[in-house]
Amino acid sequence: MKICIERSDRMGDMILTLPVIQAIKEENPQAKIHIVASKKNLKICKLFSLIDKIHERSPSSSAFNKLIKSIGVENFDYYFAFSPGWYGLFLGLFSKSKSKISLINQSRYKSNFLSKFWQIALSKIFFSHSNVINRYKLLQKKENIHQTNIMMEVVSKSGIKISKNTKPEVIFLNKFTLKNENPICIIHLSSKWINQYYLEDNFLELLNILKNKNLSIYLTTDETTKNKFTKIFNTYTVFDNADYFHNNKEQIAICNNFDFENWTSLINQADYVITPESGCTHIASLTSCKLCIIYDSDNFPKNIMHEYAPWKKEYLALETNDKQLNQKLLNFV
Structure with a gap:
């Protein structure tokens, strides 16, 4: 049995798909599973040994035509279009797979029968199974x-036997080893920290009270960080290179723009991870850390929790408008 799963979107979405891949393999060990991946989640796919082959999505039309050909010659038994948007549907349309299955998630914010109307119409005409989820x-x-859970149900309805109680093991390899006597706390500096309820001064206050704990506190960054945390960057030591960070003696340090392998090495060795809901959430979910996720209180946080919570991982959920947020984070560690 050959299966293609199109998941060419974000890193977190790919991590939430890993249990589906494992669930298929546990019941069908001889199955060959190919993934259509994005540049953002390609590195996750490469670390997961149950994926037999990866096809990378590229934005150019010539690359799309090449991908159609490489998918077509595989003669898949099943093709699953799991990513939102048209890309996976069009790829499936030309995939020559025996069974083509779509997953279309309608709006979680309001009831609208026209939501994803044309995608639904196309999939109902050209796909073997069209799964429309009115969130x-x-x-x-x-x-x-x-x-x-929804992806597992879609796979099961297609006729593939799966195990529903699976959880992927830790997949990250440590590029370096931290030699810390104190517990390690990673705080991810996403711009999502800063909003009408919580300012950079509040974050500085959090770091000041955490100093009283016997912790090594490492602040990781992404492309959204520097414009929101100028005071933080002016206050604490910044390491732009992981090679120099290994001998760090500072209690609080900024690990700025570490590459994927170094970033995941930090998280994999952490005792605690505190992060806004983001890709870091799902990276941390694959490790043994204690995890705290901060949800945007203005973006239907309960709904986001129901839909994108780390798979089979205990975590503390907090919201940005919580007036006791810093105290609760202090209690968490």
Whole structure:
């Protein structure tokens, strides 16, 4: 049995798909699973040994035509279009797979029968199975819309036997080893920290109270960080290179723009990870750390938790408008 899963979107979405891949392999060890990956989640795919082959999505039209040809010659038994948007649907349309299955998530924010209308129409005409998820309606009924669970149900309905109680093991290799006597706390400096309820001064206050704990506190960054945390960058030592960070003696340090391998090495060795809901959430979910996730209180946080919570990982959920946020984070560690 040959299966192609199109998941050419974000890193977190790919991590939530890993249990689906493992669930298929546990019941069908001879199955060959190919993934259509994005540049953002390609490195996750390369670390997961149960994926037999990876096809990378590229934005150019010539690359799309080349991908159609490489997918077509594989003669897949099943093709699953799991990413939102048209890309996976068009790729599936030309995939020559025996069974083509789509997953289309309608709006979680309001009931609108026209939501994804044309995608639904195309998939109902050209796909073997079209799975339309009315997230708004299901949330009103308090039904399970966790993305991993939904993908597993779609795979199961297609006729593939799967194990539903699976959880991927840690997949990250440490590029370096931290030699810390104190517990390690990673705080991810996403711009999502800063909003109408929580300012950079509040974050500075958090770091000041955490200093009283016997912790080594490492602040990791992404492309959104520097414009929001100028005071933080002016206050603490910045390491732009992981090679120099290994001998760090500072209690609080900024690990700025570490590459994927060094960033995941830090998280993999952490005792605690504190992060806004982001890709870091799902990276941390694959490790043994204690995890705290901060949700945007203005973006239907309960709905986001139901849909994108780390798979089978205990975590503390907090919201940005919590007036006791810093105290609760102090208690967490």
